[in-house]
Amino acid sequence: MSRPTDKDDPNMTESKVALITGSAKRVGATIAKKLHAQGYSILIHYNRSKTEALALTDSFNQLRHNSAHCIQADLNNMDDVVLLAKEAVQPFGRVDLLVNNASAFYPTPVTESSQAQWDELINSNLRAPYFLCAELSETLKENNGCIINMIDIHAQRGLPGHPIYSIAKAGLEMMTKSLAKELAPKVRVNGVSPGAILWPEADLTAEAKQAIVDKTLLGKIGQATDLAETVNYLANASYVTGQILAVDGGKSLYSH
Numbered sequence: 001m002s003r004p005t006d007k008d009d010p011n012m013t014e015s016k017v018a019l020i021t022g023s024a025k026r027v028g029a030t031i032a033k034k035l036h037a038q039g040y041s042i043l044i045h046y047n048r049s050k051t052e053a054l055a056l057t058d059s060f061n062q063l064r065h066n067s068a069h070c071i072q073a074d075l076n077n078m079d080d081v082v083l084l085a086k087e088a089v090q091p092f093g094r095v096d097l098l099v100n101n102a103s104a105f106y107p108t109p110v111t112e113s114s115q116a117q118w119d120e121l122i123n124s125n126l127r128a129p130y131f132l133c134a135e136l137s138e139t140l141k142e143n144n145g146c147i148i149n150m151i152d153i154h155a156q157r158g159l160p161g162h163p164i165y166s167i168a169k170a171g172l173e174m175m176t177k178s179l180a181k182e183l184a185p186k187v188r189v190n191g192v193s194p195g196a197i198l199w200p201e202a203d204l205t206a207e208a209k210q211a212i213v214d215k216t217l218l219g220k221i222g223q224a225t226d227l228a229e230t231v232n233y234l235a236n237a238s239y240v241t242g243q244i245l246a247v248d249g250g251k252s253l254y255s256h
């Protein structure tokens, strides 16, 4: 699948290259596995999950020689964001697909929230995705590339107890539509809005989980593979841009 194109640099390949932020584990890792299986070379971005990132990179390279690299960056730090974009084009000489998946997520009741929480939630969920799009726009344009933003159905209605996260995701939704205009016709920009897929790492009670399932038309939570399939669909949907696809088992339609 990966054919050298530059005799002086054996790393240069004709495979499409995907950068997936926050892809050492959970949903991001599942998206990376799906795209790797489709023939993409994969750039795994991580912040704290170095062990998982190295293991996933190694597993991809065992399946296909020189098909994955991993890059560390704290998306709360603007210097790291710019460096991540620069480092992303090094291993394979291009980026065709950017999946903005990394996200800080925790409650911030309005009377108890801090500026540090505002910064961390807005920076990881909105500022970093925006500047990654900007910094990578040249290589994405050169390759008729594509951006997919992982949003949240709560961008529309606000998740109780999580106002800053909800504000950040609402911004990411508008960013998807705005950048679809700004980067057209070369680069398509779409979003995926998950409902309940993987429970947050800070665990919920059984009752809280059941209450969420009870409000989902399909009567169950989704799988990370449901999101990965949707990302793969949007990556190939050559006449679709500026769209946000809910993958929520009908939760956003629930009305009683």
Ligand SMILES: NC(=O)c1ccc[n+]([C@@H]2O[C@H](COP(=O)([O-])OP(=O)(O)OC[C@H]3O[C@@H](n4cnc5c(N)ncnc54)[C@H](OP(=O)(O)O)[C@@H]3O)[C@@H](O)[C@H]2O)c1
Pocket: 021, 022, 023, 024, 025, 026, 027, 028, 045, 046, 047, 048, 049, 050, 073, 074, 075, 076, 100, 101, 102, 103, 104, 105, 124, 150, 151, 152, 153, 193, 194, 195, 196, 197, 198, 199, 200
């Ligand atoms: N899980 C769901 O059911 C669900 C529901 C709605 C929306 N979503 C959205 O779908 C996406 C994936 O969900 P998920 O549950 O798999 O996400 P997650 O586990 O909560 O977070 C994914 C990764 O984001 C990275 N991250 C957080 N803060 C960062 C920072 N400051 N700098 C760099 N990386 C940072 C972490 O990387 P490290 O571990 O390397 O530090 C983490 O592993 C997210 O955008 C989420 O908002 C998910």
